Amino acid sequence: MISIKTNEKCHHCGTSSVLVESEVVIRIKELLQPNFKTLGTSVAVHGNRYHPICPSCDSYALGLDLVEAFPVLTQSGKITTIHDLMFMDSSLIDKKRQSLVTSLKECIHRFHSSEEDAIWWAAENEALRLMFQYLMESSALSVTPELLKAIEEDGFSDHATSVAELLEEQANRLPDADRRVVLDCFEALWQGGEDRDSQSLNMFD
Ligand SMILES: [Zn+2]
Structure with missing residues (x-):
């Protein structure tokens, strides 16, 4: 597991942010062209660039409607998707x-x-x-x-x-x-x- 020191919460709704890799952000933009509401500036995590994003406010951008959602990294270091996050936290x-x-x-x-x-x-x-x-x-x-x-x-x-x-x-x-x-x-x-x-x-x- 990757350990992440941030404890960021969404300014709109208070949900804990997750991290999405810069490369994935590029794919999201190509595929969904979403209006990101909470995509933050990228930070380095173990050599890769990640952007903090709110899984609640930006659930659509993270692939809520897709059969296979985009991978995100939780603050506890778990790689998951918006579907699993929604399932775990109704x-x-x-x-x-x-x-x-x-x-x-x-x-x-x-x-x-x-x-x-x-x-x-x-x-x-x-x-x-x-x-x-x-x-x-x-x-x-x-x-x-x-x-x-x-x-x-x-x-x-x-x-x-x-x-x-x-x-x-x-x-x-x-x-x-x-x-x-x-x-x-x-x-x-x-x-x-x-x-x-x-x-x-x-x-x-
Ligand atoms: Zn939010």
Whole structure:
């Protein structure tokens, strides 16, 4: 086992970072072209370069959706994959959801605190995009290849309405905790103002 002295935690969600080799990062970029959220500057570990990364915030980049995920090195020196990490620590999924809720709250705040169309429109879009991405990564949202392709080609905002419809349609099929996030977010966005007083248990209040 390789011993690693760092004890780094993710600034977003508090999960212990893992290390991913520079060479692997290159492969990830080629294959997935992800938007890394937490990829850190490389450090030398026994002669190889590794980047710290959060396995929860960047689970997609680490190959969550792939049959064979990319190898990562834990801080205890174990070589593993995102699949095994998720399996061993189901709280990772909870942390991921919490980090989503935190980001959604920011969007909802921006949405309600601006008079400018462009700002609330962007905030709404961002909220939809975050939920869509999270659900694609972590649970059974069924999306047609056509929609995915269209999003890839035109950008998310052109298809935000389709995504909103899709989330609404499929909300009842999602795991309980995910369904609550989606429905509460919709409610916080679109039934703002006085109506929200009756929803005091809403996680977005
Ligand atoms: Zn994180």
